[in-house]
Amino acid sequence: MIGVTIADENVRTAELVQIQTIINHLPIFADYDTDRLDRVSRTVFDLMDQDDGLDALFGLIRDALPERLFETAYALACDVAAADGRVSEVEGRMLIEVREELMIDRLHAAAIERGARARYQVL
Secondary structure, eight states, rough: OOOHHHHSSOOOOHHHHHHHHHHHGGGGGOOOOHHHHHHHHHHHHHHHHHHHHHHHHHHHHHHHSSSSHHHHHHHHHHHHHHHHHHHOOHHHHHHHHHHTTTTTTHHHHHHHHHHHHHHHOOO
């Protein structure tokens, strides 16, 4: 989620609020120590400054999550990207990277993306 937020180098309040809301309300984070969020954020920022940082980030994600949660991770990344009402070109490319790295089926990814788009529509 943090990687998608900082992908376009423009961290928006809506995206940060969405991350906090996800962590505070979804069952997947029921036992998550919210104090870890600062450490995780710093790690992601540091990795994104390195030449092979994105590869290292995806390696950490794959190591930390069981495969059955890869679609969940992708869905949450899509929700964060859509939280401000638009997905920038850079965020879209980052989501493609996430989808490919986590081996999310294209049809499943399309459904996940459409769900995120529907949830964050405005009048």
